[in-house]
Amino acid sequence: MTPATDMVDAAAATARAPSLPLVPSQRSPDAPAAAVPTSGNFGRHLRHVLAENPVTLGALLVFIGLVAIGILGASIAPFDPLASNTQDALQAPSRHHWFGTDQLGRDILSRVLVAVRLDLAMALGAVALSFLVGSVAGSCAAFFQGWTERIVGRVVDTIMAFPLFVLAMAIVAALGNNVSNIVYATAIINVPFYARLARSEITVLRESGMVEAARLSGNSRWSILFRHLYPNILPAMVVQISLNMGWAMLNAAGLSFIGLGVRPPTAEWGIMVSDGANFIVSGEWWIALFPGFALMSAVLCFNLLGDGLRDIVDPRRRT
């Protein structure tokens, strides 16, 4: 599941779901019709926004490029990312090795390219998990209230009582030091953001006329919540997902930078920067620079994409 397909899905869902009257959310009391585009003019709206906003278009292109590299993976890498060759160790960037070689003589360009898949997968996995758990928990809390709301609220507050990265470190330490636990830890620390957003959105929606109409036409409570209300919070969720992707990526890379989760010799940006850190003070800048730069661009791309998506989904919240 990628943010791009998410976005289209969510837009389709918005177009499909409210056959019943939809009360505008509190955030934008007089939101224009453009905030909830119908499927007919959505394409036009998207084209318009992208043409108005070349930065978002650029971010979208970078994102498509990243996904392509992630899919192609090792097949486009010029060298074997794991093959060490001590004779060529610590070579500066050249025509042969565009990004230079590291302390074991491995080609850095190949490693940076191959790492795209792992870094993207970790962030996507974490974000997908926290979106699913957080949005469902937050929606249930707001819809059923009572003890459901108290429990969800208490869990969310407890997670937020920790500095999040520290909690992630502790979770990885407790669950065991491997890649899937990095994904779980990153997912857990991001759940509160989705739960809170879903809760505030559903709290507004549950007072709307569509709930009453749906109940009168014989829908069960679960069906009201998940077939009629839940699709309406997806646009806001998509924006959150996109803004959250970059942060999840930084988290996962940060954890592997400090030596948790990903083990050498696996190619991953955080651990590659960590390798290069030892050589910075002696001037071998290329080992840390290229993976660090790749990480930074990927995160920047997600953040810009998130800002752009917010402009599409909710133009009034533009900052």
Place this chain on the structure above:
Amino acid sequence: MIEGRTLRLIAGRFAASLPSLLGVVVITFFLMRALPGDPAAFFAGPAATPEAVEQVRHQLGLDRSLPTQLTIYLRDLARGDLGKSITTGQPVRAELWNRLPASLELTLSGLFLAALIGLPLGVLAATRPGSVFDHASRLLSTAGVSLPTFFTGLVLIYVFYFKLGWAPAPMGRLDSFTDPPRAVTGFLLIDSLLAGSPALFWAALKQLALPATTLALFAMAPLARMTRAAMLAVLSSDYIRAARAAGLGRFQVLVVYGFRNALLPVLTTLGMVFSFLLGANVLVEKVFAWPGLGSFALEALLSSDYAPVQGFVLVMGTVYVLLNLFIDVLYGLVDPRAKVAR
């Protein structure tokens, strides 16, 4: 000028933060139970017989039920006992206590620097929409949150230490030829001034500059962004127009009427910024070999020495809860309405 009302406010907020503190303690306890490995076998040493391990297990209370163990843990905590580090043999509390000032000095300097640049930039951006400041602020706030702190730290080291030679080697709080000042607060900047030694202050400041800048670059972004949004909202309000119409000076309108009101949402985001900063602190400490809590916990974590890790998580959680409490109280002081509403 602390009046009874303010004291009541502080007491009320403190009581409200107690459940969070309890949550932090309980989560830390269960994390320790979930940790891989058998603590009894660790403490008994590699050459211990099974009977000796059982004896240690009994001594540690690990053969009791979980609620009993939680009670024991809480009792130890109340006495300030955080256990011993296996690798150094030192009590964890002493180690953490010695290293806490280093981490706090770094985090607070980073935050101070971030506020020093981020807040004025946000105000400038809001008062001159579409100007250079506005674009700079927008660029900074998007780029800033995209920076991996561990990477920016390395770039700064490369440029300012290796290339330009302006910064000292990234090796802790003072270079090894300088004796630290007598510890009063543990904050080197303050202690060196108390000891009356400008040279020492300068040496400590030079070491602090790069790691604090690294943290500041990261924390500046949300601050500038929030200040800009809050200022924009405030400046378009009726009372600002009234103040302008009444002929008040530009500075008074902007700072006294505008900024003080815009500060409220900024204070609210400060809690989140702190959460990021305390996390980023761990990464920055590793990059700059800073002898703080984070590097201590990392060493322990990688050598499976769990009492320090547990103590670290507990201290970080507590510091964060207390900081949020402080922000809450500050909020009440900045906004008199918050007091009336309670």
